[in-house]
Amino acid sequence: MASYFYPGKNNKSRVQYRMNSQTLPPTDPASRIESPSRPAATLHLVFGPQGSGKSTHANTLAKQINGVCFAIDPWMLDLYGPDMSPPLDFSWVMQRVRRCEARIWKTAVTVARQGMDVVLDIGCMKAADRLRFSQMAAQAALPFQTHFVSTDLQTRRQRVQSRNAERGDTFAFPVSPAMFEMMESQYEAPDEAEMAHANVLKT
Structure with missing residues (x-):
């Protein structure tokens, strides 16, 4: 009994x-x-240079499709923010980014397999990273769609400065001019082949 x-x-x-x-x-x-x-369910990956409006678009998209948005900045801030001290060691940061990516991915796949769309706002500054997630989605037998968000450099600089000052919904941590330049140097724009499979949004 x-x-x-x-x-x-x-x-x-x-x-x-x-x-x-x-x-x-x-x-x-x-x-x-x-x-x-x-x-x-579909896994949506939002990518683009900093200040282009990725987080705003990711949140809007998640609401439109009644999905779940996973953004990496709050994860990094909550888990590792107290341990960060200037000057930032890029390799130290990227090791922890990879840990967050791995945990977010596992959770996202679980959610998608329950029938709910997922929006990933996890950076993916490098073309190799975007390809890696596309391949993992294929291995998980889940539909995968990329969304490329972009605008001109001057607008992006102004947005980052305004976000630092206003600290609105998409603010996670302040981005200094030096950090902006460092991240700008790491970003890889999509080529024609990658653009052909992406939804493109100019903001």
Whole structure:
């Protein structure tokens, strides 16, 4: 005999259900009702240079498709922010970025397999990183769509400065001019082949 306990309303009482397996008739395999298959969910990867509006677009897209957005900046800030001290060691930062990426990816795949679309706002500054996620999606047998967000350099600089000052919804940590230049040097724009498979948004 198995017992199952469920909390009652407002956790003030508990109801016990008892089931005796000996009283249940054997199950006929032919009579089992198969649950309907869930629709295939899509993994959306938003990428582009800093200040282009990636996080804004990722959040908007997630709302439009009723999906879940995973952004790497809050993860990095919450998990490793207290350990960061200037000057930043780029290799130290990237090691932790990779850890966050791995955990986010595992969670994103789990969510997508439950039928909910996922939007990834995880940087992917390098073409090799974007290809890596595309290949992992293929291995997981999940649809994958990239979204390239971009605008001119002057606008992006101004946006980053404004974000530092205003600290709105997409603010995670201040980006100094030196950090902006460093990240700008790391960014790899998509080539024609990559652009051909991406949704392109000019902001």
